[in-house]
Amino acid sequence: MQCQKLKTYMETGRVVFLPAKAILPNPAQPRKIFSEEALEDLTQSIQRHGILQPLSVRRVGSNYELIAGERRLRAAQQAGLSEVPCLIMRMDDKESGLTALVENLQRQDLDFIEEAQGIRCLMERWDFTQEQTARALGKSQSAIANKLRLLRLGQGVLEAIREGGLTERHARALLKLPTDAQRMKAISVIVQLGMSVARTERYIEGLLEEPQPPKPKINVGAFLSNLSQSLAKIQLSGIPAVSERRETDSQIVLTITIPKNG
Incomplete structure (x- = not known):
């Protein structure tokens, strides 16, 4: 009917x-x-x-x-x-x-997240460049680029931004943080304290200025010594293990051969 x-x-x-x-x-x-x-x-x-x-x-x-x-x-x-x-x-x-x-x-x-996702969808679906997209939507190419930059934030971060009622300028400030884990922690603080955009920007700048913990140094010599001792114990047990060492400018290559049947 x-x-x-x-x-x-x-x-x-x-x-x-x-x-x-x-x-x-x-x-x-x-x-x-x-x-x-x-x-x-x-x-x-x-x-x-x-x-x-x-x-x-x-x-x-x-x-x-x-x-x-x-x-x-x-x-x-x-x-x-x-x-x-x-x-x-x-x-x-x-x-x-x-x-x-x-x-x-x-x-x-x-909302600004849907807008950015809609623009990206349009570009991917029809293979549009940023310039073509800007022309089709009556916007500047820089405006399109700025919208797409928001999508560098992970999906979880975008959802947290939306749920927290944060603005596009809050989101842009969060882009300065290098990882989504740091962004999620920052969002929790920003929402809890009801930070304005200006205060959020100062807060994030402060986070970026905090000294990062030094990366632990790897003691290659100690590792090679432990490896040699372990190899010696295998050989003493009667297993004919063989070690071959080769060095280049950037690395040490170790090959240890042990028969399957001992």
Whole structure:
């Protein structure tokens, strides 16, 4: 019944009502996190006033795939709407993914982590350079590079930043620390003390100025002596073990041969 009804819709570029269940999610959707509170507010608004801005979709086989408007679609489904107003557009995969990212950026629906991940996804999926991406999104190349730099932080660090309610400038300050382990410790302190960006930057500078513990020196001579003593004990036990030593400018190569049958 639903498929039969879908066949009656024509791709004319005008607004039509489509079954909400027949609209597939956009695989290139950059937004991954939806506020339950904001979604509930939108659901109540839709129940009172309906959907004021149509969703953008494209035809995919016998169904339709969402281009833009996932939050509206989710809220409409929660509101119990069986059909939603849609603008049917003719777009290929690249245009659809780009449109989804641009709309979210323009509406400021993405947090800075999702924005960076969306940009990276776009570049990887379509083999875009930073320059091509900047041109497609209407941003400078340096802005794109700065967003991508945030993804040098590990996934666990990014999640901790989001959960702690830290800003993009906090994240940039954390990039100065060399390891994710140090960043996670710093985030715990920053969140616990409610540090501002300026205070966070001073705190991290202080961490970087702390003297690092010296690396333990390896006593190669003592190791070789212990090895020779162990080899001598093997030989004294009657096992014909043979040692061969070769030195280069950068290393000592030791080869010890012991018969399997002793």
